[in-house]
Amino acid sequence: MTATDVRLQFEQTVQAFESVDVDCKIAVLWQIYDTLGQAFAAIAPVALFSQAVQQLLSQIQQVDRHDQAAILRDILSGADTRFTHVYQTLNINMKLAFWHRLFHLMPASRLPLATCQDGLGRTQALLTRLNTMGLNERLHFLRQVVS
Numbered sequence: 211m212t213a214t215d216v217r218l219q220f221e222q223t224v225q226a227f228e229s230v231d232v233d234c235k236i237a238v239l240w241q242i243y244d245t246l247g248q249a250f251a252a253i254a255p256v257a258l259f260s261q262a263v264q265q266l267l268s269q270i271q272q273v274d275r276h277d278q279a280a281i282l283r284d285i286l287s288g289a290d291t292r293f294t295h296v297y298q299t300l301n302i303n304m305k306l307a308f309w310h311r312l313f314h315l316m317p318a319s320r321l322p323l324a325t326c327q328d329g330l331g332r333t334q335a336l337l338t339r340l341n342t343m344g345l346n347e348r349l350h351f352l353r354q355v356v357s
Contacts, residue, residue, distance in 0.1 A: 224354050226336045232283045234326040234333040241337055243313045263308045266296050279322040305356045
């Protein structure tokens, strides 16, 4: 396989992520972070303890739990909200840390994982593709999709 083939497959994976609905994006991110586990913590330890990340997480935790899912949807879709504005000020490592910390602080039952609207077909195909990637490829993928 040539480098061009690998790059094309990677770009197709990013495009597949961008084409699923926002709840499916949250489900995919949750799954990636769940499988990365502590490997991520070793990669960006300083960002995990960023005061800006912690403040954003605290603000999200202070709103009604039903509104928390809406905030995550807004952040991923780039809606014009105060939470999205704060998120956009974070550097890429802090954005990665934000999702890592969020998924460890918020139980899966409070995330809109069950409302993924594509019948899980495209999402499952995307997850299958992501599971064939190595750690560095997954991290590169995350950098692309959370920025």
